[in-house]
Amino acid sequence: MRSRHALSDRRKKPLDAARLDELALAYVARFATSRAKLARYLSRKIGESDWIDEADAMTSCEAVVAKMDRLGFVDDRQYATMRGASMTRRGLGARRVRAQLRVDGIDEGDAGEAVESAEASATASALGFARRRRFGPFAKAPALDPAQRERQIAAFVRAGHAPALARRVLALTADEAAALDGEPGVD
Structure with missing residues (x-):
């Protein structure tokens, strides 16, 4: 048939x-x-x-x-700003934002402001990523196994964060993370 x-x-x-x-x-x-x-x-x-x-x-x-x-129906600079802000709010890092904008066909000149904004809010984005994935200060139990800790760092790196920032976020206590989350300079 x-x-x-x-x-x-x-x-x-x-x-x-x-x-x-x-x-x-x-x-x-x-x-x-x-x-x-x-x-x-x-x-x-x-x-x-x-x-x-x-x-x-x-x-x-x-x-x-x-x-x-x-006609103004397509604006690469505005698209890059919107897309970069959305990705940063989801906890993705500047490297991931830059890579996605490249895939979307945005040239470096139009992507510059979006990438700079993502770099400026790197700590807040990394904290958001850790909160979402329940890593580091947001985990139910601390990751004592070095292999588990390395897997968490690898997840941060795949999300576009620097390994040093990942290690710093994973080393935070819950109180330190709450204090960083509440800082006015951190988005």
Whole structure:
């Protein structure tokens, strides 16, 4: 028995520049995005469809992305700031923020402010990560096993924190962590 949705049964839908513009507008209305992410989305839609317009598909894609940027629907600097702040609140470090912004297609100039903000709130972010994972001062019981402690440090490093900061947070007592959490300079 053949599946109703087998790939050979599917016909590619026709796509032209006007429909590509509509797809881009719907995408930016629904998601906060960068220029590069919008371009990847539109390129994927072009590949999934049957291009019927006289103009070149990739040229049309670039034109639509430029139009969305010109209209202010896509702003890489604002996207980087928003994405970096969100990741920092989740407890991720500056290295992880920088890497994710690079994946999202944000250049260093637009990502600079977001990365600087993540670096400035590194201690608060690391404390938030420790609280979420119940490491160090937030653990039910202290990690006395050196192997367990190294695994916790590795988790901090994967989250984008410096190993020295991870060791410092893991060495804090509950009172010291509460005092750092309450400092006005720590976000």
